[in-house]
Amino acid sequence: MSTTYLEAIREGLWEEMERDPNVFCIGEDIGEYGGAFKVTAGFLEHFGARRVVDTPISEAAIAGASIGAGLMGLRPVAEMQFADFISCGFDQIVNFAAKCRYRWNAPVPIVIRSPSGGGIHGGPFHSQNPEMWFVRTPGLKVVCPATAYDAKGLIKSAIRDNDPVLFFEHKALYRKIKEDLPTEDYTVPIGKAKVVREGTDLSIITYGAMVWTALEAAETLAAEGVSVEVVDLRTLVPLDRDTVCESVRKTSKVLLLHEDTRTGGMAGELAATITETVFEYLDGPIVRVTAPDTPVPFSSTLEEAFLPNAEKVIEKARWLYRY
Amino acid sequence: MSAVHAAGAELDRSVAAAGTPEAALAHKCLYYMQLMREVEDRIERKLYRQGKVLGGVYVGRGQEAISVGSGLVAIPEDVLFPSHRDMAIFFIRGISSRRVLAQYMGRVGGLTRGRDGNMHMGDMDAKVVSIISALAATVPVAAGAALAMRYQGSNGVAFSYFGDGSTSRGDWHEGVNFASVQKLPVVFICNNNQYAYSTPLNLQMACANVADRGPAYNMPAEIVDGNDVLAVYAATERAVAHARSGKGPYLLECKTFRMTGHSAHDMAHYVPKGLFEEWGKLDPIVRIQQRMLEENWATQAEIDQVHAAVTAEVDDAVAWAEASPFPDPSTLLEDVYESQ
Ligand SMILES: Cc1ncc(C[n+]2csc(CCOP(=O)(O)OP(=O)(O)O)c2C)c(N)n1
Numbered sequence: 001m002s003t004t005y006l007e008a009i010r011e012g013l014w015e016e017m018e019r020d021p022n023v024f025c026i027g028e029d030i031g032e033y034g035g036a037f038k039v040t041a042g043f044l045e046h047f048g049a050r051r052v053v054d055t056p057i058s059e060a061a062i063a064g065a066s067i068g069a070g071l072m073g074l075r076p077v078a079e080m081q082f083a084d085f086i087s088c089g090f091d092q093i094v095n096f097a098a099k100c101r102y103r104w105n106a107p108v109p110i111v112i113r114s115p116s117g118g119g120i121h122g123g124p125f126h127s128q129n130p131e132m133w134f135v136r137t138p139g140l141k142v143v144c145p146a147t148a149y150d151a152k153g154l155i156k157s158a159i160r161d162n163d164p165v166l167f168f169e170h171k172a173l174y175r176k177i178k179e180d181l182p183t184e185d186y187t188v189p190i191g192k193a194k195v196v197r198e199g200t201d202l203s204i205i206t207y208g209a210m211v212w213t214a215l216e217a218a219e220t221l222a223a224e225g226v227s228v229e230v231v232d233l234r235t236l237v238p239l240d241r242d243t244v245c246e247s248v249r250k251t252s253k254v255l256l257l258h259e260d261t262r263t264g265g266m267a268g269e270l271a272a273t274i275t276e277t278v279f280e281y282l283d284g285p286i287v288r289v290t291a292p293d294t295p296v297p298f299s300s301t302l303e304e305a306f307l308p309n310a311e312k313v314i315e316k317a318r319w320l321y322r323y
Numbered sequence: 324m325s326a327v328h329a330a331g332a333e334l335d336r337s338v339a340a341a342g343t344p345e346a347a348l349a350h351k352c353l354y355y356m357q358l359m360r361e362v363e364d365r366i367e368r369k370l371y372r373q374g375k376v377l378g379g380v381y382v383g384r385g386q387e388a389i390s391v392g393s394g395l396v397a398i399p400e401d402v403l404f405p406s407h408r409d410m411a412i413f414f415i416r417g418i419s420s421r422r423v424l425a426q427y428m429g430r431v432g433g434l435t436r437g438r439d440g441n442m443h444m445g446d447m448d449a450k451v452v453s454i455i456s457a458l459a460a461t462v463p464v465a466a467g468a469a470l471a472m473r474y475q476g477s478n479g480v481a482f483s484y485f486g487d488g489s490t491s492r493g494d495w496h497e498g499v500n501f502a503s504v505q506k507l508p509v510v511f512i513c514n515n516n517q518y519a520y521s522t523p524l525n526l527q528m529a530c531a532n533v534a535d536r537g538p539a540y541n542m543p544a545e546i547v548d549g550n551d552v553l554a555v556y557a558a559t560e561r562a563v564a565h566a567r568s569g570k571g572p573y574l575l576e577c578k579t580f581r582m583t584g585h586s587a588h589d590m591a592h593y594v595p596k597g598l599f600e601e602w603g604k605l606d607p608i609v610r611i612q613q614r615m616l617e618e619n620w621a622t623q624a625e626i627d628q629v630h631a632a633v634t635a636e637v638d639d640a641v642a643w644a645e646a647s648p649f650p651d652p653s654t655l656l657e658d659v660y661e662s663q
Binding site: 298 | 379430435437438440443458459488489491492521522528649652655656659
């Protein structure tokens, strides 16, 4: 039976709660309602109110209480109703959680799950990709799964990790993708990228929902005789620089793709890493395909123009291939 | 501030025909409540289902008395910060149903020109400030607007609207505390519809009333029947008189009920069914109509005429909005800064 991306997260969370009595969920409308996207549907009935804690509309309290419980040895999994609202708990995450281990050797083993991303007509406040707010804060790990398999394996690793992990779930993938998952327990290591399609002419480095866009583009380009390798970062912090550089060594041309906006996006860090490490292997300029530097627009015509898609990737990839 | 749109004519006519100030006020209230109801019904029950309105749709069905009763107290100097259930504020401030509908449909004719959707809109010319999604974020902003009005020597008051759930946010407490310490002219207006998404009051706050939060800030707080538009109007007059006279902020808690799910996709199975029936009997539009008949402020025929005029106005507004184009993708990069 195949499992959707959403069910995969739900299963991972459920199994971890079964495995470890210290794991509990906390967030808005996660109990009886099962969460805005229904990731925790049925959890309250099964695990009870002690382990499925409904909160008032208080993101700072959700983040702060998770930190407090984490310091006491529990393993909270907090849910932000939408990733956009994580800013309401920002201080707790970037100043408290991120710096405890460094300052006074106190681990904060928390996971903050956040549905992020556009393509659902959500407008400026229900579509953002806020991962870079955290990527540039030392002390936090940042995970962005693209597949159901990785979503399940990574949520488990995140829960077992002894550092604060920001877990961004792309909400457009929740019910769109599915695959058969192993029945036995498995994890996916945090900090390991994956080559999801092998190729020789050009590498596309990406993560999250854009992995599917890259694969779609690669398929079209293959028909034109262009062999594209697709690397799914899976984790942004820690960043698997080795896998990225290895792919560049192999193809010598690289296109960096993300749904997040351009300036200060992950592509900048990747481009710097590539030039620092494998500059002499490059046969062309490093190319970026990203959203432009604007808020996420609501109207469909604008949102379509805003979001990267396969056509935009193909156009740039063709140019780079011919370079 | 009079309505600038087509059916405003019906409003002007019925208000002029009313014999007394009370009757005239009741006519205004009925018109704006009916207009909000009709526009939201059209959006939620028709345009959304037809796929012409995309994204999240939140309506204030059953809560119209709050934005109407309070909004009609505002004078042109006042600045209003409506919540996502206060559509009537826009109409009262002269923004047409055409533009509101175009906003929901993501058209150029909407207040955000397709940049944002639903109630995420504002217009500083009309002195209506747009919400962002993050609840209660407008509360400290309203305090800042009040600070500016005092600074500038205006006698304006900021009207800050929010739901019960929003009072759990730190921003709410920081904004209210600041307004109290500074004795700023703000009227805080809570629509307590007893649910925040699926969360009932008892999981939201440990006090019985939102008004109970007032004393902690040394701020007068009053509970009012939020389904009685004239009661909301009278309470807002008291609150505004307090704030305008320099005595500081005032909290109004309007008790009401959310007669829908949280948004158009939510069936609200978590709400005990009896509550919808119970509160359905307290519908604010039905109540003002009954009152108007009892007090001889209007005949049934006049009431029917308001409804017909509103329906016609909304028919026109939907057609206008549908004729408004979608934004041109070439404008994607515009407006992020004053100059590109
Ligand atoms: C900071 C923040 N957290 C969560 C949400 C998601 N959300 C949107 S409306 C809502 C409920 C709001 O309840 P309340 O303030 O009582 O207003 P009501 O919708 O009942 O009018 C929630 C949780 C949000 N918009 N902002």
